[in-house]
Amino acid sequence: GQQLNQSPQSMFIQEGEDVSMNCTSSSIFNTWLWYKQDPGEGPVLLIALYKAGELTSNGRLTAQFGITRKDSFLNISASIPSDVGIYFCAGQTQGGSEKLVFGKGTKLTVNP
Amino acid sequence: NAGVTQTPKFQVLKTGQSMTLQCAQDMNHEYMSWYRQDPGMGLRLIHYSVGAGITDQGEVPNGYNVSRSTTEDFPLRLLSAAPSQTSVYFCASSYSARHGYTFGSGTRLTVV
Numbered sequence: 001g002q003q004l005n006q007s008p009q010s011m012f013i014q015e016g017e018d019v020s021m022n023c024t025s026s027s028i029f030n031t032w033l034w035y036k037q038d039p040g041e042g043p044v045l046l047i048a049l050y051k052a053g054e055l056t057s058n059g060r061l062t063a064q065f066g067i068t069r070k071d072s073f074l075n076i077s078a079s080i081p082s083d084v085g086i087y088f089c090a091g092q093t094q095g096g097s098e099k100l101v102f103g104k105g106t107k108l109t110v111n112p
Numbered sequence: 113n114a115g116v117t118q119t120p121k122f123q124v125l126k127t128g129q130s131m132t133l134q135c136a137q138d139m140n141h142e143y144m145s146w147y148r149q150d151p152g153m154g155l156r157l158i159h160y161s162v163g164a165g166i167t168d169q170g171e172v173p174n175g176y177n178v179s180r181s182t183t184e185d186f187p188l189r190l191l192s193a194a195p196s197q198t199s200v201y202f203c204a205s206s207y208s209a210r211h212g213y214t215f216g217s218g219t220r221l222t223v224v
Contacts, residue, residue, distance in 0.1 A: 009152075016196065031210045041217030042202050043114075043155070050210070088154065090212075098162055098209040100145045104154035 006089055006103030014111050017022035021078040021106045023042075023089030032072040033100065034063050038085045047074070079110050114138050118203050118216035125193040125223045133188040133219050139182045144186040144201030145170070146178065148199040153213060155202065161186055193223045 008022045013019060031050055031089070035043035047058050049065035049072060056063055062075045072089055089103040116209050119134045137144065145160040157170030159178040175197060177189040186205075190197060200220050204213035 006154075033212050035212075040217075042204075042217050044215070047214040048210075048212055090155075092209045098206070099145070099157060099160055100209050100213060101157075102147075104152060104156040 004089055004091060004101055006101035006106055009104070010107040010109070012109045012111065013079055015081060016083055017079050019079055019083070019108065020073065020090060021087060022073045023069060023103050024071040025091065025101075026070065026081075028069045029091035029093055030063050030069075032063070033090040033092075034061075034072070034074050035088040035090060036085050036103070037088065041087055042088075059083060074085075076108075079108075081110050081112055083106055084110050116203055116205050116214055116216035118172065118201075119218050120219060121189045121217070123222070125190070125195060125221065127195060127223060129193050131190050131193065131202055132222070133190070133203075135185075135188065136184050137203075137205040137214070138167070138181060138184065139205060139207070139214065141191045141205035141207050141214075142183065143209060143213070144180065145204045145206075146176070146188045147204065148172065149202060149218075156200075158188065163214050190221075192222060195223045198223045216220050 015100040022043045033045045039041040053067045054065040060077045064073045086105040090100045116137045134170040142163045146158040156172050159179040161167045200218050204215045206213040
């Protein structure tokens with residue numbers, strides 16, 4: 001089946017640093033989504049991307065839909081302790097399937 | 113609005129026992145899915161439904177059954193629990209995968 005390769009698997013940063021993570025696939029996706037999961041909770045949607053090349057921001061978060069439609073990037077600026085969690089990318093494949101394919105996640109640790 | 117409600121939050125089963133994980137949503141979403149989350153494996157799709165009476169298999173369906181008799185409810189049944197089914201299970205719903213799924217807070221299942 002389709003797979004999303006998410007990297008890095010984990011990151012340890014200092015408060016105030018910027019963070020970048022990405023997701024790639026061998027398949028073309030129509031939609032890219034970025035989720036955050038706090039410990040003990042379900043994932044929560046952060047950003048949705050719908051067009052190749054699209055750049056969308058949500059506060060300190062910025063995500064981009066790659067022009068090849070096979071990748072996406074998430075940047076977090078000026079990290080704070082509450083940014084700790086697992087970040088997942090997810091994609092909706094061509095053909096209008098209502099299924100989402102998820103990456104394995106990037107675990108972010110922020111040291112105060 | 114309660115969103116997506118999962119019960120129970122925690123469960124311990126003995127090998128061979130059966131049980132049903134409950135999931136209910138009050139957002140009138142047509143699409144519902146069950147995922148399992150294991151360390152380093154991300155979120156893997158077990159079963160999904162595109163509406164009442166319609167279900168289909170996901171990536172890891174073996175050992176699980178689902179049914180969708182109403183729009184609101186989407187229970188997941190473990191027929192004969194195995195230690196390999198120890199995991200955190202998430203139910204999610206959506207009116208369109210393109211706009212992302214809303215997740216419940218999860219059921220942590222341990223099979224001994």
